[in-house]
Amino acid sequence: MAESVPPIQKIRTLEVDRPRHVSGRQRKIEWTAYLFILPAFVILGVFHIFPVIYAIFISLESGPINKFSFVGLQNYSAALTNPVFWSSLGTTFVYALLTMPFTIVLGLFFAYLLFQGVRGQDKYRVAFFLPYVISTVGSSVVWAWIFDPSNGLANFILERFGVQPLRWLIEPTGIFQIFARQAGGSLPTWAQGPSVALIAIAIFTIWQSMGYDVVIFLAGLTNIPGELYEAARIDGANAAQLFRYITIPLLAPTTFFVIVISVIASLQSFNQIFAMNTAAAQTLGGPLESTNTLTVYMFNQLYTYSNYGYASTIAVLLSIVILAFTLINFKVLGRQTED
Amino acid sequence: MNLNRDRVRNLFGRLLIHLVLLAGVIWSIFPFVWMVFTSLKSYVEAAASQSLLPTQWLFSNYLTAWNQVAVFPRYFANTIFIATSTVLGVLVTGTLAAYAFARMQFPGRDVLFMLLLSTMMVPFEVTLVPNFILMRYFGWINHYQALIIPWTASAFSVFLLRQFFRSIPLDLYDAAVLDGANHLQFLWSIVVPLSRPALITSALLTFLGSWNALMWPLLVTNTPQMRPIQVGIASFITDAGTQVQLLLAAVTISVVPVILLYLVLQRWFIEGIATVGIHGGS
Numbered sequence: 001m002a003e004s005v006p007p008i009q010k011i012r013t014l015e016v017d018r019p020r021h022v023s024g025r026q027r028k029i030e031w032t033a034y035l036f037i038l039p040a041f042v043i044l045g046v047f048h049i050f051p052v053i054y055a056i057f058i059s060l061e062s063g064p065i066n067k068f069s070f071v072g073l074q075n076y077s078a079a080l081t082n083p084v085f086w087s088s089l090g091t092t093f094v095y096a097l098l099t100m101p102f103t104i105v106l107g108l109f110f111a112y113l114l115f116q117g118v119r120g121q122d123k124y125r126v127a128f129f130l131p132y133v134i135s136t137v138g139s140s141v142v143w144a145w146i147f148d149p150s151n152g153l154a155n156f157i158l159e160r161f162g163v164q165p166l167r168w169l170i171e172p173t174g175i176f177q178i179f180a181r182q183a184g185g186s187l188p189t190w191a192q193g194p195s196v197a198l199i200a201i202a203i204f205t206i207w208q209s210m211g212y213d214v215v216i217f218l219a220g221l222t223n224i225p226g227e228l229y230e231a232a233r234i235d236g237a238n239a240a241q242l243f244r245y246i247t248i249p250l251l252a253p254t255t256f257f258v259i260v261i262s263v264i265a266s267l268q269s270f271n272q273i274f275a276m277n278t279a280a281a282q283t284l285g286g287p288l289e290s291t292n293t294l295t296v297y298m299f300n301q302l303y304t305y306s307n308y309g310y311a312s313t314i315a316v317l318l319s320i321v322i323l324a325f326t327l328i329n330f331k332v333l334g335r336q337t338e339d
Numbered sequence: 340m341n342l343n344r345d346r347v348r349n350l351f352g353r354l355l356i357h358l359v360l361l362a363g364v365i366w367s368i369f370p371f372v373w374m375v376f377t378s379l380k381s382y383v384e385a386a387a388s389q390s391l392l393p394t395q396w397l398f399s400n401y402l403t404a405w406n407q408v409a410v411f412p413r414y415f416a417n418t419i420f421i422a423t424s425t426v427l428g429v430l431v432t433g434t435l436a437a438y439a440f441a442r443m444q445f446p447g448r449d450v451l452f453m454l455l456l457s458t459m460m461v462p463f464e465v466t467l468v469p470n471f472i473l474m475r476y477f478g479w480i481n482h483y484q485a486l487i488i489p490w491t492a493s494a495f496s497v498f499l500l501r502q503f504f505r506s507i508p509l510d511l512y513d514a515a516v517l518d519g520a521n522h523l524q525f526l527w528s529i530v531v532p533l534s535r536p537a538l539i540t541s542a543l544l545t546f547l548g549s550w551n552a553l554m555w556p557l558l559v560t561n562t563p564q565m566r567p568i569q570v571g572i573a574s575f576i577t578d579a580g581t582q583v584q585l586l587l588a589a590v591t592i593s594v595v596p597v598i599l600l601y602l603v604l605q606r607w608f609i610e611g612i613a614t615v616g617i618h619g620g621s
Binding site for chain 2: 311
């Protein structure tokens with residue numbers, strides 16, 4: 001191997017000056033290419049592309065697996081008139097709002113601290129990223145125990161601060177309602193806030209995914225030319241100004257990427273909820289359907305009730321929601337990043 | 340004077356940054372530390388005491404947990420087999436496709452590449468029902484095929500590898516052709532060795548995804564003999580009941596291989612994620 005390297009490099013330097021289009025190689029069609037992409041496309045075609053079309057068909061059908069009957073848009077009208085569908089869509093959004101902003105802000109915060117040229121940057125990064133590597137099932141067991149109502153660490157900390165303990169993963173009541181109750185009052189349903197159980201799962205999710213954002217943001221920050229900071233510092237800019245006028249605009253493409261990915265991931269999230277429900281011995285989506293997101297709702301329809309058509313309908317509707325948000329992101333944020 | 344004060348302020352600032360970062364580190368790794376310590380406690384202590392360290396270090400908990408889950412070795416064997424086969428599949432299909440997209444000319448190349456990328460945008464949930472029906476149709480339910488074959492190609496890996504292959508100078512190919520090599524020989528003897536970082540990253544991320552997969556294996560397996568470790572742990576949660584120290588011992592056993600792999604190869608994990616992030620962002 002070592003012997004063959006020098007001649008190749010020699011040829012390479014010789015050929016640098018040669019105009020590329022002269023070779024003609026670029027325009028020749030190479031039919032063997034189809035053989036190269038065939039294996040990947042067979043797998044992706046059968047298990048990832050065809051199923052999308054098939055899913056739309058199934059969503060128009062009803063009945064047990066061998067005896068599907070065409071029912072048109074009946075599943076869709078059933079879903080759209082079902083209050084459970086709308087409440088789980090609401091739970092999906094609330095869950096996204098509980099996780100995404102915190103994960104992104106914390107991720108950026110720690111990445112920015114690491115970016116200050118601290119010693120041991122690599123070691124910090126390894127620690128931050130660790131939760132992301134661990135299986136959700138595994139870490140959910142630990143977190144369910146942290147949120148244990150009688151012996152958990154979470155309540156231990158709350159008590160230290162003089163706050164009344166919560167029932168966390170088994171508490172379906174809204175957080176504001178809990179506070180109102182403690183003050184001796186009660187709130188109307190719409191003002192009760194997200195359930196404590198959903199908040200507990202959100203805290204777990206933030207813990208799990210923060211490291212991913214730290215890594216992405218740190219990589220983005222490292223790409224910003226250092227001279228820009230130096231020049232601004234010479235002009236007398238302070239730390240806040242550096243962040244506002246250099247970091248934020250130049251980091252915009254990375255932030256955009258993180259937001260797009262996070263929106264998709266949080267609207268799709270299933271594992272965290274499934275694992276935490278299981279670890280706290282709750283029914284899936286419980287307690288009292290307070291953690292019943294669209295994916296959980298869909299999984300229950302599929303796994304527990306074998307409603308294939310209806311489950312597919314929910315999946316298709318969820319994709320439409322995800323697609324819509326991704327398009328909005330590209331339209332609104334994508335344009336801003338280009339400026 | 341002034342310089343000295345600046346230095347003190349600088350030092351103080353650095354100290355503060357480290358303190359905040361350390362708080363972040365504790366938040367990130369404390370659950371694991373706490374998991375390991377609790378897994379070594381007695382039942383009574385694990386259930387009632389809030390002290391971090393066990394008064395009595397019961398390493399026997401691990402043996403008990405291992406024996407209580409009779410199929411534990413099977414879970415591990417299944418997971419390792421499934422993850423390794425998936426990684427091999429992804430690398431072979433991914434390398435070939437990525438090479439064609441990066442280096443070859445053929446009609447419909449860009450359209451096919453876009454089609455490939457679009458599969459990354461489709462939520463996994465949409466393909467769940469059809470794939471489940473497909474598995475039943477193929478008779479793959481509760482067989483390894485169902486756990487492996489649908490995942491042996493990944494658009495993400497094709498994309499990652501293609502980006503990397505494109506950075507290999509075209510002139511290397513000219514040189515190889517002069518030496519009489521064809522595409523496959525060039526790919527195998529030049530491109531693959533040069534692309535080791537991208538291949539390792541791709542392999543690691545696939546392995547991790549396979550090791551940690553939950554929803555799909557849950558759906559397509561129905562006996563403990565066929566289950567991978569995650570589904571096994573999920574069902575052990577119910578079996579272990581209130582024996583939290585045994586449960587945490589079992590979880591520790593299930594995460595140790597991944598933590599070791601991560602600590603040894605962390606650079607590939609992190610650099611890979613970072614690279615993909617940057618590519619996607621620009």
